[in-house]
Amino acid sequence: MPEKDSFSGGVTVDEKQIPDEEWRRRLSPEEYRIAREGGTERAFTGAHWDRHEAGTYRCVCCGEPLFGSDEKYDSGSGWPSFYAPVEGAPVREVEDRSLGMIRTEVRCGRCEAHLGHLFPDGPQPTGQRYCLNSAALRFDDAKRADAEEEKGVDAPEKR
Ligand SMILES: [Zn+2]
Secondary structure, eight states, rough: OSSSSSTTTTTTOOOGGOOHHHHHHHHHHHIIIITTOOOOTTTTTTSSSTSSSSOEETTTOOOOOOEGGGGEOSSSSSSEEEESSSSTTOOOEEEEEEGOOEEEEEEEETTEEEEEEESSSOOTTTTTTTOGGGGEEEEEEEEEGGGGTTTOOOOOOOO
């Protein structure tokens, strides 16, 4: 690695190359446990499950806009739930065989942060439920000028 500080502004960073200790420094212990170690926050404890403001939910690690209030719905689960990511968001689905179950893990495709899980019991139009951890998401209530086209977008149809 060159000695330049690759985390300073203006430098293009490959977030997947950021070492663990850097994430540990950047994130709170709870954010680190969930986003980098695949943890889960307790239901009804996070900052976003009952949030209704308009805005964008960004990856807590890399800041990528991933989910929007337009696709958020009240699933009753105690975790922020969405029926689709925002259009073009690098949301990745990975098979998760932990805890003796086969589930679909949801990750940020830019930095591999663990966000939550995907279940096929969501509302229309997708029928999908992205059940996420508040601690993996940072809410941004700024106007989303570039995200107005997201209505009507299908969820990624992998497998
Ligand atoms: Zn990310």
